[in-house]
Amino acid sequence: MAWDWQIFCRETATGEQIPHCFGKGGDETYLDWLLSAWGWTLTVSVSALVVALVTGLLIGTLRTLPNSPWLSRFANAWVELFRNIPLLVQLFLWYFVLPGIFPALQAIPSIYLVILALGLFTSARVAEQVRAGIQALPRGQRYAGMAMGFSTTQTYRYVLLPMALRIVIPPLTSESMNILKNSSVAFAVSIAELTFFARQSGEETSAPVQMYLAVTILYAISAFAINRIMAFIEKKTRVPGFVVAGGVGGGH
């Protein structure tokens, strides 16, 4: 099988070769499509990461609150709920089931539903890491906050969270890379991201190897970039003289 890389310069609708590979006007080459698919993958991943970090931080903190059994129970239930249903099934819940039950949701563009599904799915994992991070701190830190006359909010804001968040950066790095990889399930609800592009263009062009290869490389580059950005953040926020042992991140 000859490896025809010119295939990326082909127009998606008419199939004619476009010089310089980038379509002008209404034309779109496979290269154009690939790049826009990459954009969608990054958009979904980064937005979902924001949702996951904000929600996960909140839920993870709630789980460690000393005197609020109902809040901790709510947070525990949250984690169990979002951790024990496969991501693809959760995506279908957001995409098919919830709009089926609440017709008002049908007006929401599917991209937002995907971001919510992926973000909340990951929030359970982030919450676990945040809880572990807070609990990894010596108990004396909490007592020190109390002895200073801090309220619970102040203890968390000024004593516990600044340290705990630094501890959880390594596991959060692997969660961020997981979110990028997990964004691939969006193909199932026809978001035009990389995996969707790979399936679709592979079929249209009968050159799946080239298409898959391009997509795989873009995933690897993106994952590597996230890894470097997180390493940079870790380095910038390091407290001098305090060495944090790297956590082992599980999952995919």
Place this chain on the structure above:
Amino acid sequence: MLGNLDLSFFSWDLLAPFVIRGLIFSLWLTAVATIGGMVFGTILALMRLSGKKALEIPAAAYVNTMRSIPLVMVLLWFYLLIPFAIGRPIGAEMSAVVTFIAFEAAYFSEIVRAGIQSIPKGQVNAGYALGMSYQQNMKLVVLPQAFRNMLPVFLTQTIILFQDTSLVYAIGAYDMLKGFETAGKNLGRPVEAYLLAAVLYFLMCLALSALVRRIQLKVQIIR
């Protein structure tokens, strides 16, 4: 408010013909991928810790490649390439099995590696001091303790693996999710079918994680 959701529509008799085949496949895939992934994962881990560059580099390259690609893409790749490699189509289900073993081996190898590295170096040296060979040392001293240390992570990974089996959707293999989907489409109740699928996955995973917690308490080595 609740639209036209009607869960009473489905009975087990109505669902069973669609779901049971998929449920069995999902469980079978999980079991085969766990065992296969464990075997190949252990081999990969031993290669990476062998101290021989010729073994370390390919093993590390394999593991890192697998871990940086989404599982869905790996499924698509294998589904595309296996027929080329063996010269005939093997079907989505068999392709999924091969993919999962190859993919999980990379993840399990990291768990095994961490498990082996959790054994103090002194134990290995003690084994050598007793005149044990590398094989004897691994078999009698290191691996039994390593497996025990990594059991909780290993079981958690198996639950994740079970959840990931739903991704065979990408190549159209008939798993539990597909069973519910087919039932929903054929009986004209897709919303309820997806909801029931989610409930069943949730209950199964919840039961498994409760089991993992109990095992964790039992096998913990108290130092």
